[in-house]
Amino acid sequence: MTKQEEIQKLKKEKDAVILTHYYVRPEVQEIADYIGDSYFLSKKAVDMPHKILVFCGVSFMGESAKLLNPAKTVLMPDGKADCPMAHMVTKETVQKARERYEDLAVVCYINSTAEIKSWSDVSVTSANAVQIVKNLPNKNILFIPDKNLAHFVAEKIPEKNFIYNEGYCPVHEHMKAAEIRELKEQYPTARVLVHPECNSEVLALADYIGSTSGIIDYAANSPETMFIIGTESGVRYALQQARRDALFFFPGTEPVCEDMKRITLDQIIDVLKNGSSEMKMEDGQANAAARRTLERMLELAQR
Numbered sequence: 001m002t003k004q005e006e007i008q009k010l011k012k013e014k015d016a017v018i019l020t021h022y023y024v025r026p027e028v029q030e031i032a033d034y035i036g037d038s039y040f041l042s043k044k045a046v047d048m049p050h051k052i053l054v055f056c057g058v059s060f061m062g063e064s065a066k067l068l069n070p071a072k073t074v075l076m077p078d079g080k081a082d083c084p085m086a087h088m089v090t091k092e093t094v095q096k097a098r099e100r101y102e103d104l105a106v107v108c109y110i111n112s113t114a115e116i117k118s119w120s121d122v123s124v125t126s127a128n129a130v131q132i133v134k135n136l137p138n139k140n141i142l143f144i145p146d147k148n149l150a151h152f153v154a155e156k157i158p159e160k161n162f163i164y165n166e167g168y169c170p171v172h173e174h175m176k177a178a179e180i181r182e183l184k185e186q187y188p189t190a191r192v193l194v195h196p197e198c199n200s201e202v203l204a205l206a207d208y209i210g211s212t213s214g215i216i217d218y219a220a221n222s223p224e225t226m227f228i229i230g231t232e233s234g235v236r237y238a239l240q241q242a243r244r245d246a247l248f249f250f251p252g253t254e255p256v257c258e259d260m261k262r263i264t265l266d267q268i269i270d271v272l273k274n275g276s277s278e279m280k281m282e283d284g285q286a287n288a289a290a291r292r293t294l295e296r297m298l299e300l301a302q303r
């Protein structure tokens, strides 16, 4: 039996479904039941009838799935896969802003720990941040942890006052604008599609800025046949599936999220067989607050 066949068999036996992010290895995306961006995955996690959710992504994704589905078993194939940005804000930053601005809304990117979510008023993803923040009644917005997404959202909503935090995604922050420029010189007709976690110099070169799903949808529906992609290179798999006739170019220093790439087929087989690496979330006040922050996102994103 191949590893792929073994996973299919175990999934049926255990009543499990496999959810994966676009940044995981292609062979993991290939066996997934659902592949998506953070927003799609958080919505999907709520809809699944299965007893077990196998979450192929980093820990904040598994935490969010568990918070939204406390009765379900959430298995993380690699319990150490973590997003460094998800930790990049202190409670002091939030407290200080709350003291200073009476009508403050603390908006946390879903790429944050459950603890950070518990200090926040609403969660957002890159796919829904502009829509949600625009519709908040508050004028003052502390946007945590990502400074790049915060600036991108702030530019779209000039009527609000943004307070920034210094967090960033190392993969997107360190992308080199010079490498994107080189690609543009080589392929002048190519469209440049980038993720809002990128630094401002890279964002300035973009024809389109959006979440991983946004980038894939743009390429899927575009009449163009060449694209320069400014996000983690795991999206190549979905892009090629969507557009077999198109060419996709990534920066010379390939953007790779080492944490997302930790997840392997062997680990998936292992957690399915043994029920190991379960995401556990205590039933306390902090996690209840984190759950409300996520539920508020799901509610506001639908308006």
Ligand code: 13P
Pocket: 036, 037, 038, 039, 083, 111, 125, 126, 127, 169, 195, 197, 210, 211, 212, 213
């Ligand atoms: P999206 O999938 O929401 O675009 O986010 C990208 C990301 O960095 C996830 O960790």
Ligand code: SF4
Pocket: 023, 058, 082, 083, 084, 085, 086, 111, 169, 170, 171, 172, 197, 232, 257, 258, 259, 260
């Ligand atoms: Fe975190 Fe960046 Fe990896 Fe996404 S790509 S999980 S933001 S480190």
